[in-house]
Amino acid sequence: MSTSAVEKIDLTGANISATENAYLPKVAILDRVVPEITDVKTFYWRFEDAAEQQAFRRFRPGQFAQVSLFGVGEFPTSLPASPTEDETFFTVRRVGSCTAALHKMKPGDKFAVRGPYGNGFPMEDYYGKSLVFVAGGIGLIPLRSCIVYALKHRDKYNHIQIFLGAKTPQELMYVPNLREWEQSAGVECYLSVDRSDGVWAGNVGVVGSLFKKPGVQVQVEDTVAFVCGPPVMFRFVIKDLLTMGFQERNIVSTLERYMKCGIGKCGHCCIGVAYVCVDGPVFTYEQIKKLGEDI
Amino acid sequence: MKARILDRADVLKIVDLLRQQGYEVMAPFCGRGRDTYFDVVTEQNRDQVQTHFANPYYPPKRYVLPHIEPMLKVTRANGNVRIEPIYEEPKRAIFGIRSCDVAGIYHLDLFYLGGSFRDTYYDKRRKNLFLVNMVCTDPDRDVGDECFCVCADTGPAARDRFDLQLMDLGDEFMAVAGTPAGESLLADPVFRRGTEAHVEKRRAILDEVRKRFKTSTSWFSATVRYVSHGEVLEKTWEEIGNRCIECGGCTYVCPACTCFTVSDRQTGPDEVERVRIWDSCALGGFTRMAGGHNPRKAVHDRRNRRFFRKLAHYFIQRELSMACVGCGRCVDVCHGNIGMPSVVEMIRRATAEFENHEHVSR
Numbered sequence: 001m002s003t004s005a006v007e008k009i010d011l012t013g014a015n016i017s018a019t020e021n022a023y024l025p026k027v028a029i030l031d032r033v034v035p036e037i038t039d040v041k042t043f044y045w046r047f048e049d050a051a052e053q054q055a056f057r058r059f060r061p062g063q064f065a066q067v068s069l070f071g072v073g074e075f076p077t078s079l080p081a082s083p084t085e086d087e088t089f090f091t092v093r094r095v096g097s098c099t100a101a102l103h104k105m106k107p108g109d110k111f112a113v114r115g116p117y118g119n120g121f122p123m124e125d126y127y128g129k130s131l132v133f134v135a136g137g138i139g140l141i142p143l144r145s146c147i148v149y150a151l152k153h154r155d156k157y158n159h160i161q162i163f164l165g166a167k168t169p170q171e172l173m174y175v176p177n178l179r180e181w182e183q184s185a186g187v188e189c190y191l192s193v194d195r196s197d198g199v200w201a202g203n204v205g206v207v208g209s210l211f212k213k214p215g216v217q218v219q220v221e222d223t224v225a226f227v228c229g230p231p232v233m234f235r236f237v238i239k240d241l242l243t244m245g246f247q248e249r250n251i252v253s254t255l256e257r258y259m260k261c262g263i264g265k266c267g268h269c270c271i272g273v274a275y276v277c278v279d280g281p282v283f284t285y286e287q288i289k290k291l292g293e294d295i
Numbered sequence: 296m297k298a299r300i301l302d303r304a305d306v307l308k309i310v311d312l313l314r315q316q317g318y319e320v321m322a323p324f325c326g327r328g329r330d331t332y333f334d335v336v337t338e339q340n341r342d343q344v345q346t347h348f349a350n351p352y353y354p355p356k357r358y359v360l361p362h363i364e365p366m367l368k369v370t371r372a373n374g375n376v377r378i379e380p381i382y383e384e385p386k387r388a389i390f391g392i393r394s395c396d397v398a399g400i401y402h403l404d405l406f407y408l409g410g411s412f413r414d415t416y417y418d419k420r421r422k423n424l425f426l427v428n429m430v431c432t433d434p435d436r437d438v439g440d441e442c443f444c445v446c447a448d449t450g451p452a453a454r455d456r457f458d459l460q461l462m463d464l465g466d467e468f469m470a471v472a473g474t475p476a477g478e479s480l481l482a483d484p485v486f487r488r489g490t491e492a493h494v495e496k497r498r499a500i501l502d503e504v505r506k507r508f509k510t511s512t513s514w515f516s517a518t519v520r521y522v523s524h525g526e527v528l529e530k531t532w533e534e535i536g537n538r539c540i541e542c543g544g545c546t547y548v549c550p551a552c553t554c555f556t557v558s559d560r561q562t563g564p565d566e567v568e569r570v571r572i573w574d575s576c577a578l579g580g581f582t583r584m585a586g587g588h589n590p591r592k593a594v595h596d597r598r599n600r601r602f603f604r605k606l607a608h609y610f611i612q613r614e615l616s617m618a619c620v621g622c623g624r625c626v627d628v629c630h631g632n633i634g635m636p637s638v639v640e641m642i643r644r645a646t647a648e649f650e651n652h653e654h655v656s657r
Contacts, residue, residue, distance in 0.1 A: 021415040023366055027376045070369045070376070070557050071567045075585070110376045112369075222380030233589075258584045260557045260571075263412040266552030266583060267574070270600075271590070273609040278411050292525075293590050 009041035016027035017216060022263050025068045025112035026052045032107050036091060036173045037166075040138060041103060042080070044089040047113070056113075059083055059119030061145035062254055062282045065090070066262045068112035069101040076259045076277070079116060080141045080174075084225060089172070091141045102149050117262040118281045119242050121226070123153075130159035130219040134237050136229025137166060140173050142254045142281075143228050147181070154186045159219045162189040165207025165233065169193050169200045190216065205235060208240045220244050224252045226284075298471045299486035306461065306468050307344055308485050309350075309427060310336055310390050318388040318425060322356060323348045332425040333358075333389065346429060346463065347436040350393050352624055354550035358389060359403055360573075361422045361491070362547075366416060367569040368555070382416070392457075395442075395622040396449035397428050399550025401456040404473055405614040406553050424477065428457035432500050434507030439623055443636055447555070447621025451504050462494050491633040510622050510623065511535035513636040514643040515606075521646040523608035534640055536595020538631030543575030545625035545634070546601065551618040554581075576600045619650050 009114065027048040047053040059065075059079055067090065068074045075098040080091045087104055094103045095265070131150055131197055135143045140280045152158055161272065166172045172191065181189040190210045192203040201208055207229070211218050225246055227237050234253070257269035257276045269276035272291035274283070301308075313320050320336040322344040326489050336344060345465045365381040392400075400421075407417035431437035431444075431451040442449030453460060458477035462469045470486060472478035507561050546552045556574040559567050574581065577597055583589040602609055605618040621637050626634030633641075 021380050022412045023415070024380055025367075025378060027378060068569075070371075071561055073559055074557060074569075099585060110374075112376070112378060194606065249478065256584065257590070258582050260555065260574075264410050265407065265412070265414055266571075267576065267604075268556070270604065271602075273607060293596075 002092065016034035016280070023261065025066065025074070025114040028113045029067070030105050030111065030113055031087075033105075035040045037171045039103075040173065041094075042089050042091045043105070044087050045111075046088060046111070047276060048110070053088070056116065056179055057083060057088065061123055061149045062120035062142060063118045064114040064142075064262070064281060065115030065117065067098070067102065067114050067209040068114070069098050070111070073098045073101065076117075076262055078142035078145070078254070080144040082145045082152065083148055084152040087105055091138070091144075092179070097236075114136070115262065117277055119279065120255075121282050123149055126224050127156045128222075129157065130221070130223040131157055131161070132219055132223055133160075133162045133164075134207060134225060134227045134241075135162075135164050136233035136237075137171065139174065139227075139233070140164060141230030143226050144174060144177065144271040146226060148177075150243065151181075151184065151187060158250045160187045161219055162187060163192070163207055163210045164190070165192045165194070165210075165229070169197050169202075186215075192288075207234065208236050211240055211244070216293045218244060220246060223250065227251060227253045247287065248286035249284045253288065254281040254283060255283060255288070256281065296471050296473060297481060298469055298489055298494075300464075300467050300469055300479045300489040303463075303466055303468060303484050304347060305485045307341065307461070308483075309461070309480070310344060310468070310482055312428075312485075313388045313390070313425065318386050319389050320388045321355070322390040323351065333391075335459040336390070337411070338455070346391065346461075347433045348391070349378075349436065350396070350622060350624075351441055351596050352628065353547050354399060354548060354624065355389050355392050356399055356403060356422060356550045356620070358387060358416055358557075359400060361555075362573045364571050365568055366404075366418060366571055369567045371561075371565040380415075382419050384419045384423060386419075386423040387524070388427060389435055390427045393431060393437075393622070394428055394453035394551050395444045395447070395620040397426055397453045397457050398447070398449035398616075398620040399622070400424075400426070402551045402616045402618060402620065403553065405616050409614065417442075419607060426457045426473075427462040428453050428473075429503075430460060430462040432463045432504055432573065434504055434577045438504065438507055439622030439627070440509050441626035441634065441636070442508060442621065443513050443623055445505055446506050446513045446516050446636075447617065447619055449620045452501055456513050461498070462497060464493060464500065467493070469493055469497055487572060498575035510626075513621075513639045515639060517647065518607050518642045519608055519611070519637045521642055522603060522606040526646055526650070528645060528649055529641050531642055532599040533595045535633050535641060536593065536598040536632045539577065539594050540580065541577050541594060541596045541597070542630065542656065544628040544630075545577035546577055547573055548624040548628050549639075550622055550624070551605075551620055553618075565595075566577065576604070598633070602635075602642075605635070606639070606642075 028045045031044040064076050066074050077090050092099050192210050196204045255276050259269045260266035262277045264275045264278035271293045321333045322336050331348045370377045396429050407414040457473040460471040554573045554574045557568050557571050562568045582591045611617050
């Protein structure tokens, strides 16, 4: 018997999934763990159910997932893998109780994942443009997905430039990837560290110092700049990019917020008029400025 | 909408009818003093059900969004993990829900069932919920000192979104059906056809009760404009924030607040239950991230958040409904006198004064 006003609300086409319980995570198995830098590890995992794995792998670069550690809680994390890669993995820094619980897990252990959520980077919209990636520290985690995706579709983009900063040479992440990008003909990859260890032969200084180095010509014309890193780095890099002539709408980033649901209901990630989980996490700098809150 | 008349003495027969149909009926009861609460109707307490009562502080939104709601059960056995959802689909009726709270539930419908994702838990509780709205007609017992539904346009008589609406006409009650389910109840012999005089009486009572509201205006339109345009001075937000003691009371009594947190709790040696719990944007930890970074550090940033969420045009349009229904509960519970009407007034005064001054000096 239909009794309530609920039936009267026309939501046809509005809901992504009207019947499925979006809060229900699916069991995942940890395959292997690779240490990256201090307190940061990469966790390779797959869903217990192969069909779930297939469905999940259709995510877009820049989307995120909710990871459940039973008895501890759930946390949102970026998807550093590209949908063009075979394996699914997270790179997570140990900061709170959930991430600490994940760091304690061993291959074969089970946890749960739901997602992918969020808008992601519109990589298809950038076809024909040049891409400039600027990442500081673990800011590379969400951008890795875009970089791998762009290199896989290399013919679709014009110039690709990567600028990476880390505190020390030991704090550089995804080292095998960095070597590959440095040697790849289709991409310019520049690295910088804040403090040298004495052995480091590369640039020393903040990531923005790379822009002014002799021989470096940052693409500006018809270019999208991806910026991700700690708030201080973000502010300075944005200033540099705007000075170089980038328009605010051509600078994109991904925001992180405390989230409980990932689907626009719990209210924790709401900044200004945006729910980071469903309206983001990817925003242009033009949008970020209007949100009116700390990055 | 179809309307019928019933004798005053028969009004609780509606409770009986619903119970016969298998509904668990929640109805208002009086405790000591001002204390009122919704509780399950039983054989024993049926005669104590109230038709005129101060609206309970604990809003009936808990029947669609319990303050603690189990979501999942996770069990571990022999290296396997089983995740099962915990659903509750009660066949429940709320007898005597006030018009403001009917609007509150409608707001929650739009929020939880709309957007990109439909909330399964809300959906299941809402599907079989039957709402019997009681119109506020007694200016002394029904209308609270802080009620402002006339400004929020949700009362004293809800226009829709109820299944059945009851209104005290003196010796008789008028029953109005809002849905087919409500209309089917009117077939019972306890109801009879009304006359033009009944409709006239309804109008006269409502005209009178509207005049008896103490908080008659709260200047919503000007404030919505100022908030939406970002014209509210930082100083004004700070003044509002300075009065907030961060107790979270306003959000817990609000029939239109939606935020929750999620927590896991151990229920056995190999069993964990995931629950969601009402949360409050007034609390300091609401936006604090695992590393300790909190983008909303200052109290006034958090106060600003709650009122921005409720008053910004963008959100009103997003849900096609305003997240304030004029129930006045936040005014009653706030120790700092920053319930909705006074905040609206503070914003309107300060912003208008500033704008006028700027205009003149230019």
